[in-house]
Structure formats: structure tokens, C-alpha cells
Amino acid sequence: MLSLPVHRTAPLGAVCVLLLALSGCHDGRGDPPAQPPPEVGVATIVPRTVRLADAFNGRVEAVDAVELRPRVSGYLQRVAYKEGDLVPQGAVLFVIDPRPYRIALDRALAQRQRARAAAGLAQVQLKRVQTLIDSHATSQEELDNARAADAQARADLQAADAAVADAQLNLGFTEVRAPIAGRVGRAMATVGNLARADDTLLTTVVSQDPVYVYFDCDEQSYLRYNARRADPKHRAIGADPVRVGLANETGFPHAGTVDFLDNRLDPATGTIRARVRLANADRTFTPGLYARVQLVSGRDEDALLVDDKAVLTDQDRKYVYVIGPGDKALRRDVTIGRLLDGERIVEKGLKAGDRVIVDGVQRVDYPGAPVKPKTLAASVEAAAPAAQ
Structure with a gap:
């Protein structure tokens, strides 16, 4: 006959006795030491005068910004500045080929000389006719014609003077100058390109101070x-x-x-x-x-301020941790206002004398947790600082 092995089970009471004996051998020296409360930096809330x-x-x-465009047309002969430089008022920035305008000035000068000669002749003829009319040697019609010729010659001379002034002005406009002192931008047109009067943008000049x-x-x-x-x-x-x-x-x-x-x-x-x-x-x-x-x-007013980094957010609520009895970190919901040089105006939730945790807030595990407060150096109260 096949015989099967027999498994005997130890009595339950014996197992309990063995466990108690083993537990008695452990003296607790392996337990981790109790952690001390975390050190946190605190600041005492004091009223301060702030300017909102x-x-x-x-x-x-x-203050001044100019888009520089030529006042006469012509081909650019020279760019006379370094892009990005500060330039004084009146500095030459671009030079347009002046030869056509110099020729135009010479032509205007010649026409003025011609008009001046004609005006002189008309004046002499008028005086001659006036002498003859006094001796009744000529007619009134001749006198009227002489007067008209003299007036026309003087008008032609004035027109010639204006033409010379216009030609001189155009010749001067071939040098495009900075109308203001300031920093000049990049050249939008380079040598050899056609610059059209009042149209082609050459560069920009912007004033710097103020x-x-x-x-x-x-x-x-x-x-x-x-x-x-x-x-x-x-x-x-x-x-x-x-x-x-x-x-x-x-x-x-x-x-x-x-x-x-x-x-x-x-x-x-x-x-x-x-x-x-x-x-x-x-x-x-x-x-x-x-x-x-x-x-x-x-206006200036008294307010309570706290370091902005001490203010925490819980969904739509703001709160801080204050030191309570027994050096425990207590949560205090607050209503905050404007920011002032890194400090936040507290409109509700705190009172003067409260000690708020500023440094080490992340070491507070839960409201009511024990902490080791360390008072931070008090900031010097400024005279009516501005809050934004």
C-alpha cells in the first residue's frame, strides 16, 4: 500500500509565543530619529505709508523723426555718412549730381544779366522821351510806350532775379542735409540710383535726447x-x-x-x-x-505690506502662512492689492504685528505644522513709496 507523507501543523499558541519572543529581541535602536521642525524666515507686518x-x-x-526725401531729382553721386551714426543738424548725408543744376544756375545768371541790360536801356530811353516831351518835340504816345517798356524791363529783371534764386536753391538741394540732430538710419538708396524729388525715401533721422x-x-x-x-x-x-x-x-x-x-x-x-x-x-x-x-x-495712505513671494494661491483664493501659538504655521486667507517694489498691499486678512512666513514657505507641509521661525532683517521704511 502506498503511504503518503504526513504534514503536522504547529499549534497556534506556539506560533504566537515565538512571535512574542522575537519581538522582545528588538530594542528600538533602529528607529529613525524624529525630524526637527523646518526653519522658516518670518517678517513682522507693520503699517507703512504708501503712495498709490x-x-x-x-x-x-x-521727439522728432524725419523721413528724408530729396527736394530735387537726380542721380546719387555720394552717400556721405555712416549708417547708424549720430549726426548734427545740417550734416551732409547724400549728394545728388550737381552738374545739371550748376548749368541751370549759369543760364539763370546770364538771363539776369541780359534783363539788367534791357532794364538799363529802357530807363535811358524813358528819360530821353521825357526830355523831348517837355520841349514838345515828341508825342504823348511815345512817352506812354517808353514808360511801358521801362516797366516791362524792370519786371523782367525781377523775374530773372527770382530765376537765379531758384537755381541757387536747387543747386543747394543737391546736398541732402540732416534737418535735425539725431541718429541716422540705413541708406535706402545707393550711389548711381535715381532719386526723384519729394518721392524717393533716402533714409530716416530720429532725435535722441529727450x-x-x-x-x-x-x-x-x-x-x-x-x-x-x-x-x-x-x-x-x-x-x-x-x-x-x-x-x-x-x-x-x-x-x-x-x-x-x-x-x-x-x-x-x-x-x-x-x-x-x-x-x-x-x-x-x-x-x-x-x-x-x-x-x-x-493720495498717501497707510497700508500693510507683505513680500509678494509669501502670497500663495489656492484656486481663486490667496493666502499666507502666519506663525501661530506654539510656533505652528497657520493658514490665513487674504485679499491683496497693488504691488510695491516686490511687496504686496494686503487689504484684508492680516493685522499689524502678524508674523508672516516669507522664506521657506515650501517647507510647510500642512496648515498647523510646527516650524522654527527665524526673524528676517526688517526693511527700512521708505518715505511714501509708490504702489502700482
């Missing part, structure tokens, strides 16, 4: 700006400096003045065109550059 301002996008434009920045101001900002100007201290346009920054700059490092506001709002866009005038001695601004404009549009 609005920010706009604008474009740098030259420059304008044009921007469109919305209706609400315009009304705030007007309300500020109603104050006698700010009544004149330009009483408040305007700050301007370029695309590669932080903040608004350049100061200018508003020197123009348009006379109406555009009903289609609800904006009004405004202009800032800026000094540009160092040629920082090039016409066409994008610029950011900060316009003071409100």
Missing part, C-alpha cells in the same frame, strides 16, 4: 490722477514725477514728467493717450522700445 500709483505699458518714441514715452491711461486711473492734480500742490502737469522702466530693468529706475494729456478719451477703448518726457543723454532709450510707466494717481 498705476502701471501702464508704453512705447518710446523720438525722448517721449506714449501710453494709454484707463478711465479710472485718469480720474484718480485728475483728483490728485486738484490738490494745489499737484495742480500743474508734471508736479509729480513719473517713473519709467524698460523690459530688462527691475522696477522703475528712470524719472520723467507727464507733459501731455490728450483732449478726450477714446470711447471705443475707454482710455486717454498720455505722454512722458524723459532725458536721454546716455542714450538708454531707443525709439520703439517697450517701456513700463508708473504714474502716481492716489
Whole structure:
């Protein structure tokens, strides 16, 4: 008979005793040490006086910009400048072949000489006839004819003078000069090409210092700006400096003045065109550059500010972490306002004295998590900084 192996099962009680014995051999020295609370940088909220301002996008434009076209026709003989150079007013930029115009001037001079001789002869003949008429040796008709010939000769001389002036002017126009001081663009026509009067674009010249920045101001900002100007201290346009920054700059490092506001709002866009005038001695601004404009549009007022990087977003809500009792990070929903040099105005949700986590916010795992706060160096309070 075939015999099968017999499997014996250990009693359940014996297994439990064995597990308890094994667990008793472990003394807990292998457990990882408890992690200390993460260190975070905190800043204490204090009221500060701010000057409300609005920010706009604008474009740098030259005060003067000229499209240079010839005033006489002819073939270009010389390009007399280096493209992209700064040129003074009156500098010769192009030379048109002057020979036809020099010949025209010589012709006009000869015709004037001829007219001058004819005028002299007519005057002598008139005097002779007047002498004869006094002695009754000639008729009144002869006197009238002499007077008419003298008047016609003098008119011909005036016309000849005008023709000489016109020929001299045209000869001068063969040298195309810069009408303004500024930076000259590339030559649109080169030597040997025909330049047609008042038609062919030769180049452009744009002034460099000062420059304008044009921007469109919305209706609400315009009304705030007007309300500020109603104050006698700010009544004149330009009483408040305007700050301007370029695309590669932080903040608004350049100061200018508003020197123009348009006379109406555009009903289609609800904006009004405004202009800032800026000094540009160092040629920082090039016409066409994008610029950011900060316009003071409100009165000075007290506000609570927090570093903008401390403000977090949860869907459509903004919140910060503040240090609560027991050094725990507590979530506080806030309503934020304008940005001021990297700091955000807090309209609701915080009060003076709150300690807000600014650095290390990412180390807070959850609301109520313990942290180790480290007070950051307090920033020096500026006198009425502008908020955008």
C-alpha cells in the first residue's frame, strides 16, 4: 500500500509565543530619529505709508523723426555718412549730381544779366522821351510806350532775379542735409540710383535726447490722477514725477514728467493717450522700445505690506502662512492689492504685528505644522513709496 507523507501543523499558541519572543529581541535602536521642525524666515507686518500709483505699458518714441526725401531729382553721386551714426543738424548725408543744376544756375545768371541790360536801356530811353516831351518835340504816345517798356524791363529783371534764386536753391538741394540732430538710419538708396524729388525715401533721422514715452491711461486711473492734480500742490502737469522702466530693468529706475494729456478719451477703448518726457543723454532709450510707466494717481495712505513671494494661491483664493501659538504655521486667507517694489498691499486678512512666513514657505507641509521661525532683517521704511 502506498503511504503518503504526513504534514503536522504547529499549534497556534506556539506560533504566537515565538512571535512574542522575537519581538522582545528588538530594542528600538533602529528607529529613525524624529525630524526637527523646518526653519522658516518670518517678517513682522507693520503699517507703512504708501503712495498709490498705476502701471501702464508704453512705447518710446523720438521727439522728432524725419523721413528724408530729396527736394530735387537726380542721380546719387555720394552717400556721405555712416549708417547708424549720430549726426548734427545740417550734416551732409547724400549728394545728388550737381552738374545739371550748376548749368541751370549759369543760364539763370546770364538771363539776369541780359534783363539788367534791357532794364538799363529802357530807363535811358524813358528819360530821353521825357526830355523831348517837355520841349514838345515828341508825342504823348511815345512817352506812354517808353514808360511801358521801362516797366516791362524792370519786371523782367525781377523775374530773372527770382530765376537765379531758384537755381541757387536747387543747386543747394543737391546736398541732402540732416534737418535735425539725431541718429541716422540705413541708406535706402545707393550711389548711381535715381532719386526723384519729394518721392524717393533716402533714409530716416530720429532725435535722441529727450525722448517721449506714449501710453494709454484707463478711465479710472485718469480720474484718480485728475483728483490728485486738484490738490494745489499737484495742480500743474508734471508736479509729480513719473517713473519709467524698460523690459530688462527691475522696477522703475528712470524719472520723467507727464507733459501731455490728450483732449478726450477714446470711447471705443475707454482710455486717454498720455505722454512722458524723459532725458536721454546716455542714450538708454531707443525709439520703439517697450517701456513700463508708473504714474502716481492716489493720495498717501497707510497700508500693510507683505513680500509678494509669501502670497500663495489656492484656486481663486490667496493666502499666507502666519506663525501661530506654539510656533505652528497657520493658514490665513487674504485679499491683496497693488504691488510695491516686490511687496504686496494686503487689504484684508492680516493685522499689524502678524508674523508672516516669507522664506521657506515650501517647507510647510500642512496648515498647523510646527516650524522654527527665524526673524528676517526688517526693511527700512521708505518715505511714501509708490504702489502700482
